[in-house]
Amino acid sequence: MAPHIPADLPDRIRHYIDGEFTDSVDGDTFDVLDPVSNETYVTAAAGKKADVDLAVAAARRAFTEGPWPRMLPRERSRILHRIADIVESRDARLAELESFDSGLPITQALGQARRAAENFRFFADLIVAQTDDAFKVPGRQLNYVNRKPIGVAGLITPWNTPFMLESWKLGPALATGNTVVLKPAEFTPLSASLWAGIFEEAGLPKGVFNLVNGLGEDAGDALVKHPDVPLISFTGESSTGQLIFANAAPYLKGLSMELGGKSPAIVFADADLEAAIDATIFGVFSLNGERCTAGSRILVERSIYDEFVERYAAQASRVIVGDPHDPKTEVGALVHPEHFAKVMSYIEIGKSEGRLVAGGGRPEGFPTGNFVQPTVFADVAPDARIFQEEIFGPVVAITPFDDWEDALALANDTKYGLAAYLWTNDLRGAHNFAQSLEAGMVWLNSNNVRDLRTPFGGVKASGLGHEGGYRSIDFYTDQQAVHITL
Ligand code: NAD
Secondary structure (H helix, E strand, O other), X not given: OOOOOOOOOOOOEOEEEOOEEEOOOOOOEEEEEOOOOOOEEEEEEOOOHHHHHHHHHHHHHHHHOOOHHHOOHHHHHHHHHHHHHHHHHOHHHHHHHHHHHXXXXXXXXXXXXXXXXXXXXXXXXXXXXXXXXXXXXXXXXEEEEEEEEOOEXXXXXXXXXXXXXXXXXXHHHHHOOOEEEEEOOOOOOOHHHHHHHHHHHHOOOOOOXXXXXXXXXXXXXXXXXXXXOOEEEEEOOHHHHHHHHHHHHHHOOEEEEEOOOOOEXXXXXXXXXXXXXXHHHHHHHHHHHOOOOOOOEEEEEHHHHHHHHHHHHHHHHHOOEOOOOOOOOOEOOOOOHHHHHHHHHHHHHXXXXXXXXXXXXXXXXXXXXXXXOOEEEEOOOOOOHHHXXXXXXXXXXXXXXXXXXXXXXXXXXXXXXXXXXXXXXXXXXXHHHHHHOOOOEEEEOOOOOOOOOOOXXXXXXHEEOOEOOHHHHHHOEEEEEEEEEO
């Protein structure tokens, strides 16, 4: 089957600054590849400091002089709802472009487009329902809190589920009255370029949203080091987060860091095995395994270990790898040949670190493109690299444990602490176990489904700070206390 190429692709991807599409000041561009052919399908403007300076100046003007930060929450909310409606009405097109640009299976890209709309809707409602704190000391003092937008927020996003992750930052940053400069990932700039049209149509004032494409070390770095950007919300690798943390330190910026993961799924012998296998298959192979919360280490109680490994390997072998545009596809093409090479190198490392029970390389019938078989290694020791390091692809390590204590030690034995998944029918034990897990989020007998009101974020090397619900509002606002003597 010939790979699907969407109709009406842009002839180039540009920045969007102060309400206008622009090229880079120095005219520089970079190539964008589609992950099925690995051929350049478009070039994108390669932003540098000069472009970031222009975007920040526009955002700063819109913040100090424009209407956006001064609007009533319900006025901003109406525009955000319109954005959500437009995103939702274009979900099929968005999914088509996202799937083409990133290699995600089309059905899963569709789900991500709908979630992007939901993120806007959620924060549109939250700012209208928002109450501000007041503290009274009867007859003596009244204290209340003013919430204020902070200024220009710098938003730096990764290439996995790019459109949805951008909405996760754009929604609350805009809802709270800030203006923004978005720097999307260079592997996948296509869907980000759609925001400009959506925002214009919804009536977002000029200069509130600005987009600078480019490499992290150029455009991203300039945004982090810009003195007029007091906030950076970053999602990406832990090592990049460390660098950004250091680069932002001289400016004392507000930082929100959503970083990498190596999340455990822990399956006890008393669990509903079928549900646990289904969920742990989905947990690491959905979104091509390019998911920060992927359950990429499965810890299984020894008494059911052999049966689990056998059934899991059989099910992994049935996962359908295919053209991202085919609705039957469950694992598409990895985002970029560089990332493909990284995942393949971990598979080779895994062959000497564990027992290969499924997959192990490129699938038959896909001689080109970034296709990888769902790959399962059993008997992986905790000091193995494939147990410790984030692979960010369809590769999973399975390890046996003997008891609760052993399971907890293995689960916590990484530098990461983003998510954990627990499968057991001992609910009392499970709640105590969850409390001891070093993970920002725990799913108990459930798939990775989030309630947007809950905190999202990791501990240890997986992140700093929490977003989600009111925590996002807290990050994007200053809280000023006003004290009055009565
Ligand atoms: P990355 O760190 O390579 O890049 C992320 C973004 O940072 C890109 O836009 C990149 O251009 C930019 N960047 C790179 N160097 C920079 C610098 N020096 N200064 C400023 N910006 C810079 O990450 P990636 O490979 O795009 O994404 C995959 C990673 O993201 C994985 O580790 C994954 O776990 C993580 N992730 C985390 C979450 C979460 O919520 N915790 C969600 C999705 C992805």
